Amino acid sequence: MSKQSRLLEEERRKVNFSVEELTNIYDGGVEQTEMKRKVEAAIHNDPECRCKDVGMMTREERFNDGMRRTIHLNKVVFPREGWNAFSKELDYVLRNIGKEFCLGIHTGVFLPCILSFGSDEQIAKWLPLGAQLQIIGTYAQTELGHGTFLRGLQTVATYDKASQEFVINCPEISAMKWWPGDMGKSANHALVMAQVVIDGKKYGMHPFIVQIRDLTTHMPLPGITVGDIGNKVGFETTDNGFLHFNKVRIPRENLLCKNSEVKPDGTYVAKTKDKMVYGSMVRLRAIFLEGEVVSALGKACTIAVRYSLVRQQGELEPGKPEVAVMEYMTQQKKLLPYVAMTYATHFACLKLKKMYNIFEQKVKEGDLSGLPELHALSAGMKASVAEQCTDGIEILRKSCGGHGYSNASGIPIIWARAVAGCTYEGENTVMYLQCARYLVKCYNQVQTNRLHGTVAYLNNMNQSTCRVNKANDFQQPAVLVACFQYRAREVIKSVAMKINHLTKNGYPNHEAWNKCSVELVNVVKAHITQYIVATFASVIDELSCSPPVKTVLLQMCALYALENITLYSGDFLKVGYLSPKQCDLALEAELDLLSCLRPNAVGLVDAFDYSDDLLQSCIGAYDGNVYERLFEWAKKSPLNKTEVHEETYKYLKPYLHAGRDILEGKTKSKL
Numbered sequence: 001m002s003k004q005s006r007l008l009e010e011e012r013r014k015v016n017f018s019v020e021e022l023t024n025i026y027d028g029g030v031e032q033t034e035m036k037r038k039v040e041a042a043i044h045n046d047p048e049c050r051c052k053d054v055g056m057m058t059r060e061e062r063f064n065d066g067m068r069r070t071i072h073l074n075k076v077v078f079p080r081e082g083w084n085a086f087s088k089e090l091d092y093v094l095r096n097i098g099k100e101f102c103l104g105i106h107t108g109v110f111l112p113c114i115l116s117f118g119s120d121e122q123i124a125k126w127l128p129l130g131a132q133l134q135i136i137g138t139y140a141q142t143e144l145g146h147g148t149f150l151r152g153l154q155t156v157a158t159y160d161k162a163s164q165e166f167v168i169n170c171p172e173i174s175a176m177k178w179w180p181g182d183m184g185k186s187a188n189h190a191l192v193m194a195q196v197v198i199d200g201k202k203y204g205m206h207p208f209i210v211q212i213r214d215l216t217t218h219m220p221l222p223g224i225t226v227g228d229i230g231n232k233v234g235f236e237t238t239d240n241g242f243l244h245f246n247k248v249r250i251p252r253e254n255l256l257c258k259n260s261e262v263k264p265d266g267t268y269v270a271k272t273k274d275k276m277v278y279g280s281m282v283r284l285r286a287i288f289l290e291g292e293v294v295s296a297l298g299k300a301c302t303i304a305v306r307y308s309l310v311r312q313q314g315e316l317e318p319g320k321p322e323v324a325v326m327e328y329m330t331q332q333k334k335l336l337p338y339v340a341m342t343y344a345t346h347f348a349c350l351k352l353k354k355m356y357n358i359f360e361q362k363v364k365e366g367d368l369s370g371l372p373e374l375h376a377l378s379a380g381m382k383a384s385v386a387e388q389c390t391d392g393i394e395i396l397r398k399s400c401g402g403h404g405y406s407n408a409s410g411i412p413i414i415w416a417r418a419v420a421g422c423t424y425e426g427e428n429t430v431m432y433l434q435c436a437r438y439l440v441k442c443y444n445q446v447q448t449n450r451l452h453g454t455v456a457y458l459n460n461m462n463q464s465t466c467r468v469n470k471a472n473d474f475q476q477p478a479v480l481v482a483c484f485q486y487r488a489r490e491v492i493k494s495v496a497m498k499i500n501h502l503t504k505n506g507y508p509n510h511e512a513w514n515k516c517s518v519e520l521v522n523v524v525k526a527h528i529t530q531y532i533v534a535t536f537a538s539v540i541d542e543l544s545c546s547p548p549v550k551t552v553l554l555q556m557c558a559l560y561a562l563e564n565i566t567l568y569s570g571d572f573l574k575v576g577y578l579s580p581k582q583c584d585l586a587l588e589a590e591l592d593l594l595s596c597l598r599p600n601a602v603g604l605v606d607a608f609d610y611s612d613d614l615l616q617s618c619i620g621a622y623d624g625n626v627y628e629r630l631f632e633w634a635k636k637s638p639l640n641k642t643e644v645h646e647e648t649y650k651y652l653k654p655y656l657h658a659g660r661d662i663l664e665g666k667t668k669s670k671l
């Protein structure tokens with residue numbers, strides 16, 4: 001056993017709570033952990049499914065291998081295990097195949113869109129085909145010229161009454177669809193968002209099913225130009241694509257018509273709120289965060305914490321043996337708040353998912369009243385959680401020093417995929433501002449109406465100050481929740497008053513809004529952090545678990561909150577809730593917590609339960625055997641295939657020979 005493995009074993013002996021119990025809580029119950037492990041075993045024990053070491057593969061190799069694994073899953077594993085695209089196991093399939101799969105947009109977006117936009121008849125036609133990969137679809141909304149401002153989309157679907165067809169057309173280059181996943185090379189159908197035009201009148205964005213490639217040859221159909229958009233920061237196994245329509249005709253029935261319909265004679269019939277066409281985005285914002293972004297942070301934490309416990313460098317006490325870098329307070333401050341963030345954002349995301357599921361159920365009963373709140377919360381959470389987690393991953397990467405910069409650590413690859421979450425499903429700033437719009441409206445209503453749900457805390461607008469007078473008081477969840485609620489409602493109040501002041505002084509609404517938008521983004525950060533802290537505190541409050549696990553979860557909650565108080569102390573001071581002395585106490589409380597948590601560090605990340613296969617990291621594996629893994633990995637570099645690289649002979653040979661001749665005294669150096 002290596003010295004590093006021994007160090008990690010010693011660390012595990014220090015952990016004072018049951019890691020398995022914490023895993024069960026994190027997963028949402030013992031049964032969930034069991035299901036997760038069953039799926040994990042089915043995938044792990046199948047050599048065709050296991051993750052490959054992707055750190056040295058080209059994009060094409062990763063795409064090809066991703067497709068091979070996806071098809072193996074579909075053809076062999078799903079039937080063998082009795083799973084399908086809608087099974088309750090799908091989340092765990094996703095978790096356990098790592099991120100190296102293809103057809104994610106087909107499975108995760110195209111198929112659910114058919115369900116949410118299609119009539120019963122359309123669902124019966126398209127869904128079985130899609131679920132069995134007999135058609136492969138993409139979600140084609142974003143264009144070269146527009147992604148955010150959907151009312152500005154330029155692809156048009158003009159209704160032709162005579163033939164009862166829609167003519168799909170891109171009137172200029174900026175109207176070309178750009179970015180849709182699985183579209184570049186895989187899809188033969190697309191769910192295309194296009195502006196409906198009937199008799200010259202525009203009816204806004206609507207979803208259509210359009211066949212884009214031939215089902216025999218896979219060649220683009222007439223009028224279609226389609227391909228891959230090229231290499232990106234991450235998402236190597238996804239063929240994000242471009243798609244241009246030149247007057248492509250499709251039958252009237254291909255307008256997915258659950259929400260609105262065009263009759264044969266061209267009569268337009270709206271059946272529900274027009275914003276339901278944005279429903280697929282709300283769904284994705286509410287459900288993808290945990291699996292794509294929080295789990296990425298959890299993996300990065302696992303790697304960085306394990307590595308910091310075995311990486312020994314420098315003396316803490318002069319003349320004494322070198323210490324693990326985790327012993328440095330600065331290192332604990334870099335790592336442990338992100339472990340806490342993983343727990344905090346994980347529980348908040350689970351709550352958001354539940355809220356979405358309840359909303360979906362109510363929609364079936366015709367009740368859409370929850371949409372504005374859900375839209376605001378999912379937009380705010382998507383922006384804030386994606387930003388916090390991906391910033392965290394970068395800090396964790398740097399905390400691993402030189403090895404953090406190598407793909408061998410796994411962290412660059414984890415970050416490259418996760419950071420896309422700040423852009424897709426609505427660019428973050430734009431999402432912050434959507435949530436801000438709702439919060440300002442709520443603030444303006446609170447004068448006359450009582451608020452409910454996630455904004456109920458705005459009902460109490462009384463002035464007060466925090467009572468804390470010693471660092472230890474900051475460990476209490478109620479104290480922390482009160483801090484965040486006070487800060488959030490005061491910053492909302494302040495910016496709402498500024499907007500009202502500007503409009504009273506003659507600024508049009510849109511100008512007042514734009515002038516305040518920097519503060520509005522901060523308002524949403526305050527609101528969402530408040531939501532995360534309050535959710536975490538209430539989850540812990542409702543838990544029945546062993547005292548050591550409860551203690552460590554309370555410490556996680558306090559650490560997440562205190563890190564945010566220290567980061568945003570300006571806000572807490574400005575709104576007058578904390579004094580400078582209390583800000584010092586908050587920092588003191590945070591530093592005390594770091595020392596308390598230090599012996600439990602490895603247990604806290606082991607509880608996330610990421611296998612070595614999923615981490616794909618030489619420095620973060622369970623056994624801590626860092627250096628041997630790094631050396632084995634480096635040997636696999638494609639540049640090491642031959643002892644002397646071909647390019648050396650091609651370019652460097654004359655220089656080498658000149659040097660040899662000089663050193664052997666055959667010629668003289670000219671300088």
Ligand SMILES: CCCCCCCCCCCCCCCCCCCCCCCC(=O)SCCNC(=O)CCNC(=O)[C@H](O)C(C)(C)COP(=O)(O)OP(=O)(O)OC[C@H]1O[C@@H](n2cnc3c(N)ncnc32)[C@H](O)[C@@H]1OP(=O)(O)O
Binds near residue numbers: 108147
């Ligand atoms: C089958 C076998 C398979 C075998 C095995 C397979 C294994 C593989 C398994 C894979 C499984 C699945 C894996 C999934 C993995 C997923 C990873 C993630 C991948 C990335 C996907 C990315 C997809 C995309 O990015 S799609 C494009 C997204 N685009 C956007 O989000 C655009 C953003 N823009 C907007 O949302 C809007 O335009 C907006 C909101 C910015 C402005 O809209 P608009 O101008 O119309 O509104 P406003 O004037 O601002 O507001 C008016 C009013 O409307 C309210 N409102 C706005 N939006 C919404 C909404 N969405 N819902 C409700 N209400 C809304 C707004 O608040 C205003 O209300 P008021 O009351 O008037 O204030």
Ligand SMILES: Cc1cc2nc3c(=O)[nH]c(=O)nc-3n(C[C@H](O)[C@H](O)[C@H](O)COP(=O)(O)OP(=O)(O)OC[C@H]3O[C@@H](n4cnc5c(N)ncnc54)[C@H](O)[C@@H]3O)c2cc1C
Binds near residue numbers: 240
């Ligand atoms: C990995 C990945 C996968 C994707 N998959 C898909 C897919 O499957 N299907 C699909 O249709 N699309 C997909 N997209 C596209 C994605 O949804 C858009 O790129 C995203 O919505 C952002 O839009 P944009 O590119 O137009 O950004 P822009 O809006 O051009 O953003 C540029 C800048 O302008 C700012 N800005 C824009 N509008 C405002 C405003 N109103 N107020 C303040 N600031 C503003 C933004 O904050 C940003 O700083 C994907 C993108 C990526 C990166």
